Amino acid sequence: xxxxxxxxxxxxxxxxxxxxxxxxxxxxxxxxxxxxxxxxxxxxxxxxxxxxxxxxxxxxxxxxxxxxxxxxxxxxxxxxxxxxxxxxxxxxxxxxxxxxxxxxx
Amino acid sequence: xxxxxxxxxxxxxxxxxxxxxxxxxxxxxxxxxxxxxxxxxxxxxxxxxxxxxxxxxxxxxxxxxxxxxxxxxxxxxxxxxxxxxxxxxxxxxxxxxxxxxxxxxxxxxxxxxxxxxxxxxxxxxxxxxxxxxxxxxxxxxxxxxxxxxxxxxxxxxxxxxxxxxxxxxxxxxxxxxxxxxxxxxxxxxxxxxxxxxxxxxxxxxxxxxxxxxxxxxxxxxxxxxxxxxxxxxxxxxxxxxxxxxxxxxxxxxxxxxxxxxxxxxxxxxxxxxxxxxxxxxxxxxxxxxxxxxxxxxxxxxxxxxxxxxxxxxxxxxxxxxxxxxxxxxxxxxxxxxxxxxxxxxxxxxxxxxxxxxxxxxxxxxxxxxxxxxxxxxxxxxxxxxxxxxxxxxxxxxxxxxxxxxxxxxxxxxxxxxxxxxxxxxxxxxxxx
Numbered sequence: 001x002x003x004x005x006x007x008x009x010x011x012x013x014x015x016x017x018x019x020x021x022x023x024x025x026x027x028x029x030x031x032x033x034x035x036x037x038x039x040x041x042x043x044x045x046x047x048x049x050x051x052x053x054x055x056x057x058x059x060x061x062x063x064x065x066x067x068x069x070x071x072x073x074x075x076x077x078x079x080x081x082x083x084x085x086x087x088x089x090x091x092x093x094x095x096x097x098x099x100x101x102x103x104x105x
Numbered sequence: 106x107x108x109x110x111x112x113x114x115x116x117x118x119x120x121x122x123x124x125x126x127x128x129x130x131x132x133x134x135x136x137x138x139x140x141x142x143x144x145x146x147x148x149x150x151x152x153x154x155x156x157x158x159x160x161x162x163x164x165x166x167x168x169x170x171x172x173x174x175x176x177x178x179x180x181x182x183x184x185x186x187x188x189x190x191x192x193x194x195x196x197x198x199x200x201x202x203x204x205x206x207x208x209x210x211x212x213x214x215x216x217x218x219x220x221x222x223x224x225x226x227x228x229x230x231x232x233x234x235x236x237x238x239x240x241x242x243x244x245x246x247x248x249x250x251x252x253x254x255x256x257x258x259x260x261x262x263x264x265x266x267x268x269x270x271x272x273x274x275x276x277x278x279x280x281x282x283x284x285x286x287x288x289x290x291x292x293x294x295x296x297x298x299x300x301x302x303x304x305x306x307x308x309x310x311x312x313x314x315x316x317x318x319x320x321x322x323x324x325x326x327x328x329x330x331x332x333x334x335x336x337x338x339x340x341x342x343x344x345x346x347x348x349x350x351x352x353x354x355x356x357x358x359x360x361x362x363x364x365x366x367x368x369x370x371x372x373x374x375x376x377x378x379x380x381x382x383x384x385x386x387x388x389x390x391x392x393x394x395x396x397x398x399x400x401x402x403x404x405x406x407x408x409x410x411x412x413x414x415x416x417x418x419x420x421x422x423x424x425x426x427x428x429x430x431x432x433x434x435x436x437x438x439x440x441x442x443x444x445x446x447x448x449x450x451x452x453x454x455x456x457x458x459x460x461x462x463x464x465x466x467x468x469x470x471x472x473x474x475x476x477x478x479x480x481x482x483x484x485x486x487x488x489x490x491x492x493x494x495x496x497x498x499x500x501x502x503x504x505x506x507x508x509x510x511x512x513x514x515x516x517x518x519x520x521x522x523x524x525x526x527x528x529x530x531x532x533x534x535x536x537x
Binding site: 016060061062065066068071072077078080081085086087089090100101102103104105 | 348
């Protein structure tokens with residue numbers, strides 16, 4: 001576990017740079033995290049996905065998979081990969097300040 | 106007395122004024138059977154009418170399907186009548202479910218009849234949705250592309266493996282959630298052993314293809330078991346979200362255009378909840394899993410509805426052990442609800458699994474919502490080793506089928522095994 005600094009604030013992140021405590025995230029941090037993850041400007045479509053990820057995490061305790069994102073975020077899977085080229089479930093989770101999707105073991 | 110004989114019905118056709126409670130359990134597999142049996146045995150439910158609904162009378166011991174592709178058991182030895190697993194005094198309706206009308210407290214069956222309930226328990230599990238992955242059920246399905254998650258699929262794969270004398274085998278989890286998340290990994294370990302026994306292991310390339318970023322994603326398990334894949338010469342492809350299966354040319358293609366070639370593919374298709382849930386507004390989430398409170402297992406849509414097992418949307422594994430541990434929570438909460446009391450029980454997410462690692466060995470993992478799999482012993486210091494391969498664990502897994510039919514399904518607690526995840530016997534370093 002370590003810390004990262006976004007918007008001048010120190011937040012706890014795990015080895016992969018994912019937020020450990022989603023409540024430490026603020027909207028203002030998203031563009032900075034996105035730039036660090038290799039994503040340029042955050043468009044309206046990006047924000048739809050980010051908001052959906054946080055809502056899913058709040059409701060279910062875990063971020064959504066690509067399949068759920070494709071069904072319910074309002075953005076198709078094809079578009080998701082255009083918005084987040086290196087893997088939407090993981091990259092969008094990082095930008096949205098939620099822990100990465102994980103298995104049971 | 107039989108429901109139809111009760112004199113109440115002359116005056117109150119929709120219910121019993123005498124107070125006889127009607128409990129309907131949808132699904133007669135692991136969760137449905139054990140919770141119906143628990144409720145039937147509860148003294149306060151002596152007067153309750155309990156009915157289990159399932160579309161067939163064939164209860165399959167699903168964990169056995171992992172072994173079927175490697176020679177035994179035969180699928181039919183894994184099947185027993187559902188009725189025979191239910192205690193006396195539980196009604197069994199063999200019918201499909203059309204939908205649940207939450208407002209009317211009524212289940213409509215596909216034979217045009219309906220069941221009214223005072224409490225509903227949903228245990229209809231998870232179903233495979235192979236059509237959701239492009240090409241999966243197209244050319245090659247059943248010939249070089251298989252799933253072992255059904256008896257028919259496991260048997261077809263068995264035949265294909267006997268004929269397989271070399272080449273690339275890809276084992277792929279398309280997406281999560283799936284039933285028994287470790288089974289695809291176990292398949293790789295058992296395949297390694299199988300081909301080794303046949304003397305052709307050096308002619309077979311095994312690749313595990315997962316949408317997660319590792320075969321093991323939890324830190325402690327990852328450290329303890331990280332070397333296992335390399336040891337067994339299983340290649341690993343991670344962060345692979347399968348968008349298409351090309352059975353003709355033998356390739357898995359991800360959404361971001363990566364490819365994994367194969368001569369034979371063993372695929373775990375996307376899962377969803379039972380079909381009727383989509384026809385029952387308010388009940389399920391976007392994948393058809395019943396939306397419940399993760400602790401009380403009560404539906405978020407209506408208080409007289411509960412769910413357990415693979416059918417729920419709780420962030421626990423879809424595993425038989427979870428249904429078993431949830432059984433106590435649902436039984437106590439249904440009884441409390443019917444008596445007008447606040448719900449006393451909370452499920453802690455407890456799950457445990459024997460993970461077959463081949464060569465007559467298995468390892469055991471035990472965890473819950475808060476705590477990842479940790480080393481030590483289960484259920485206490487003198488118990489089966491955790492996160493460590495042992496023959497004892499393998500024997501435990503083999504013996505388990507008998508424990509399942511004879512003890513677990515009756516809804517009784519297993520000796521020494523409490524519903525909440527134990528912490529005694531575990532290595533303190535990982536405990537919060």
